[in-house]
Amino acid sequence: MAVLVTGGGGYIGSHMVWALLEAGEEVVVIDRLSTGFRWAIAPEARMYEGDIADAALLSRIFAENAIDAVIHFAGSIVVPDSVSDPLGYYENNTVKSRALIASVVEAGIPHFVFSSTAAVYGTPEVLEPVSETVQLRPESPYGSSKLMTEIMLRDAAAAHDLTYTVLRYFNVAGADPKGRSGQSSKTSTHLIKIACAVALGKRPSMSVFGTDYPTPDGTCVRDYIHVWDLVQAHLKALQRMRAGGGSLVANCGYGHGFSVLEVLDTVKRVNGADLTVDFAPRRAGDPAMIVANPALAMKELGWVPEYDDLDVIVRHALDWEDRLSRRNATD
Ligand code: UDP
Structure with missing residues (x-):
């Protein structure tokens, strides 16, 4: 079938x-x-x-x-x-x-x-x-x-x-661990995609949307x-x-979250360079924090995540972003 x-x-x-x-x-x-x-x-x-x-x-x-x-x-x-x-x-x-x-x-x-x-x-x-x-x-x-x-x-x-x-x-x-695919849309607004593009010099800077949320560091938490x-x-x-x-x-989801600032720190560390960031007002429609309880998927599907590691997610996203630049350069 x-x-x-x-x-x-x-x-x-x-x-x-x-x-x-x-x-x-x-x-x-x-x-x-x-x-x-x-x-x-x-x-x-x-x-x-x-x-x-x-x-x-x-x-x-x-x-x-x-x-x-x-x-x-x-x-x-x-x-x-x-x-x-x-x-x-x-x-x-x-x-x-x-x-x-x-x-x-x-x-x-x-x-x-x-x-x-x-x-x-x-x-x-x-x-x-x-x-x-x-x-x-x-x-x-x-x-x-x-x-x-x-x-x-x-x-x-x-x-x-x-x-x-x-x-x-x-x-x-993140992106395919074997490098065959990744987030390729030029209009994507996803945090890790944008941060990787800034890290690789494809965008000059980025904004952190909202620093006054009721979360430990004031920025939104996501899984x-x-x-x-x-x-x-x-x-x-x-x-x-x-x-x-x-x-x-x-x-x-994995059952634990990272704030926007924690994600940006991870991108800086994994890429080994600073990011140009400014602080902007909240973005419309963003909840402060949302983290999954994945117990049901694990039990019913027998799903066992393999890549529950933000460093690995960021590494794969950076690798894809880099591959995409070389691909676009030859398009
Ligand atoms: N975010 C940000 N700067 C960006 C893109 C996203 O501060 O350039 C924040 C966004 O406000 C949200 C979190 O990062 O709090 C995750 O946003 P994303 O668009 O990646 O996913 P969403 O949770 O909206 O599906």
Whole structure:
């Protein structure tokens, strides 16, 4: 059987494609290449360029390939953009996901894995690792747009022959340990990506957004998870569903967090040079602290992270950023 990866040209999707191929899976990708790249998709995958809401294209993909599972990454992910363009986010993340789920149900595809986010939690009431059972209070249209898709999946699975796994990602960072992929978007706003670009002289400076949060050093705390560990959790989710494991909603994080300043100190240390940083006001939609309780993913998926080490995450991100500069120089 084959696996359809939506957004396979994007950051996490491109790693997923490599991981599936390594696991011996046949892989089909759909990507409209609005933020992803064709060159980021492993050549062994079969690529369809187009939109996940294009029902005719989806039914052709399902007719041409023996697909038993969809892993759905395609979507928009920038929290402040979702605050300024909420309807765009609901369109791209929620409305298009609804169309994709409808195509999946129509074709009778039995398994679905969805990229959700810690942003569905908002700021937890107590500053401790969050379990899946805490109250969901997204603070940005991005978080709401993802939560709405979770709800659609739950209800579609109750009504149809569909099993799903929702994985709520904390802060995904780093790059393929074998150097085949990484975060390649020039418009990425992720902290570790930006800090690595500054460290390598690709950007002159960066800002720390907010120094007055109720956290130990006043900057936001996040649970940074290595992208390769994250895609391995998806593989486990796929195996579990195929074995009849049923639907699941689980956090993907390590269970401990780092502040923005701690991340910047790590980038300085690992790279061996200073960073030019200024201090700016809070960014819209940012919760003060969000750290995962990953116990459920570990228990249900048998997921054992391999790269739970901020130095390694930063080293891999720096290596990719460097490789990307050489690649762009020869493009
Ligand atoms: N951040 C920052 N400077 C930057 C990018 C991010 O201070 O140039 C902060 C951001 O405000 C947040 C944390 O780093 O507190 C993580 O942000 P990121 O965009 O990486 O992920 P998010 O948590 O928003 O998904």
